[in-house]
Amino acid sequence: MSKEKTFLYEEIHNAIKEKILSGEYGKGMLLPSENEFCSIYHVNRITIRKALLMLVNEQLVKKIPGIGTKVIHETTKPVSQQPRNEKKLQDRQQASRGTIGFFIPTSTHKKDRISQPFYSEMFYFAEKEFHSKGYSFYYSALEGTDTLADILEGRHLSGIILLSNIDEKAIQTTLEKKIPTVLINAYHPRLCSILADNIYGMKDICEYIIRQGHKKIALLSGITSYIATQERLLGCHYAFSEHQVPEPTIIETDWETETAYDKTLELFSSGKSHPTAIIAFNDSLALGAMQAVNKLGMSVPKDVSIVGFDGLDQDRYSMPALTTVNTNIPLMAKLAARNLDFTIQHPEQPNNVRIIVPHEISYRDSVSPELS
Numbered sequence: 001m002s003k004e005k006t007f008l009y010e011e012i013h014n015a016i017k018e019k020i021l022s023g024e025y026g027k028g029m030l031l032p033s034e035n036e037f038c039s040i041y042h043v044n045r046i047t048i049r050k051a052l053l054m055l056v057n058e059q060l061v062k063k064i065p066g067i068g069t070k071v072i073h074e075t076t077k078p079v080s081q082q083p084r085n086e087k088k089l090q091d092r093q094q095a096s097r098g099t100i101g102f103f104i105p106t107s108t109h110k111k112d113r114i115s116q117p118f119y120s121e122m123f124y125f126a127e128k129e130f131h132s133k134g135y136s137f138y139y140s141a142l143e144g145t146d147t148l149a150d151i152l153e154g155r156h157l158s159g160i161i162l163l164s165n166i167d168e169k170a171i172q173t174t175l176e177k178k179i180p181t182v183l184i185n186a187y188h189p190r191l192c193s194i195l196a197d198n199i200y201g202m203k204d205i206c207e208y209i210i211r212q213g214h215k216k217i218a219l220l221s222g223i224t225s226y227i228a229t230q231e232r233l234l235g236c237h238y239a240f241s242e243h244q245v246p247e248p249t250i251i252e253t254d255w256e257t258e259t260a261y262d263k264t265l266e267l268f269s270s271g272k273s274h275p276t277a278i279i280a281f282n283d284s285l286a287l288g289a290m291q292a293v294n295k296l297g298m299s300v301p302k303d304v305s306i307v308g309f310d311g312l313d314q315d316r317y318s319m320p321a322l323t324t325v326n327t328n329i330p331l332m333a334k335l336a337a338r339n340l341d342f343t344i345q346h347p348e349q350p351n352n353v354r355i356i357v358p359h360e361i362s363y364r365d366s367v368s369p370e371l372s
Contacts, residue, residue, distance in 0.1 A: 008047055009047045009054075012041050013055060020073055024136055026155065027071050027073060029070070030070055030071075031070070033068060040127075059073065098135055098344070099135065099136045099156070099157050100161060100340065101159070101160045101161070102126060102138065102140070103139075103140055103161065105142055105164055117312045117313075118283070122185075125330045125333035125334070126336060135158065135341075138155075138157070147170070148174070149169075152173070152177065157179060158180070158344050159179065160181040160340075164186055165225060166183075174191075184332055184336050185227075189352060192351045193353075194332050194336050194339070195356055196325075197356050197359040199234050199238070202325065203239045204359070205309065205324075205361060206235065210245055212305065214305060215245055215246060216246075216274070217248040217277045218278050219280075219281070220264075220279070222281035223252075223254050228281070229281060232309065236279070251263050253281075255282055256284065256285075257288035260284070260292070261292045261295075264278070264289040265292045265295065265296070268296055276370045277304065278307075280306065280309065282309050283309065286322055286324065293306070300320060300366050305367040306366045307323045307324060307367060308322050309325045310325070310327055311329065312324075316362075316364065322364055323361070323367045324361075325362075326359060328359065335357065
């Protein structure tokens with residue numbers, strides 16, 4: 001007898017339902033947004049909406065306009081009285097080594113940060129690593145007035161990953177509560193910190209641009225308070241100083257594609273001398289700059305060479321394929337998982353190492369020599 005076909009939205013419904021029944025998404029919690037679920041499960045919003053509608057119909061969650069989808073279900077039956085499949089879920093939860101919290105900072109544009117390529121790739125590889133070690137995974141963005149202390153209220157986490165420019169109060173919360181914590185793309189002297197090779201990665205990509213003959217260069221520099229921005233600026237200054245190239249035009253942005261698009265349009269519409277090369281401090285900024293150059297009727301790299309920083313999967317599919325600094329996101333996630341697992345298993349041993357992950361340059365098609 002043939003097996004009954006299961007639709008993708010049903011599989012996602014089952015996965016979310018399991019997390020609700022196991023307590024990972026506890027009563028009163030807001031589920032991740034539809035966009036976040038799209039990134040987690042790599043599907044479109046229609047599929048997610050169908051899955052959520054099934055949960056609403058089962059009275060496990062409630063949609064609250066303007067707020068989100070809230071868990072309203074609470075398992076109160078003793079284990080012996082639970083249906084067989086629920087008991088299996090609970091058994092798996094008890095066998096788990098615990099739950100890891102993955103927290104990212106407030107968005108500049110108040111939109112879903114996990115849908116941004118760098119965050120979604122880091123989330124994907126981190127979740128994969130922790131699942132392989134027997135941990136479940138909980139994701140949250142620290143938005144608005146949310147504090148980490150509020151989110152941790154009534155929730156037990158075995159360990160925490162803090163990503164990028166997390167507020168200092170969040171770090172102090174983990175230290176005060178003595179929760180094993182690892183930082184990715186950020187640094188604190190009392191915590192294990194996993195960082196990209198920001199200084200020398202940026203120095204290398206700048207020197208590559210300089211070797212191609214470019215002297216009129218603009219930087220799309222990202223948010224200045226981020227350690228990544230500060231270190232990448234330092235790498236730029238090292239390269240320009242050593243090769244006696246004029247200081248570049250520095251354009252402060254956030255990390256968003258839309259901002260890079262707007263800033264690049266402004267740059268080329270200013271009436272000033274146009275740069276022949278743009279060095280973007282992440283790949284999303286580079287792709288935004290590419291779109292703006294095309295919008296202006298110019299081409300990359302014939303009229304303007306553009307490079308990025310991160311090494312995202314999408315870069316090879318841009319038109320033209322983006323030359324970038326590959327920061328090795330999978331390795332960063334693996335090192336974070338190993339170090340956090342070590343700290344969880346050996347809480348008496350301090351683990352405040354600073355790990356710089358080696359980089360490499362992905363040479364593609366977005367750069368050409370400057371011949372003028």
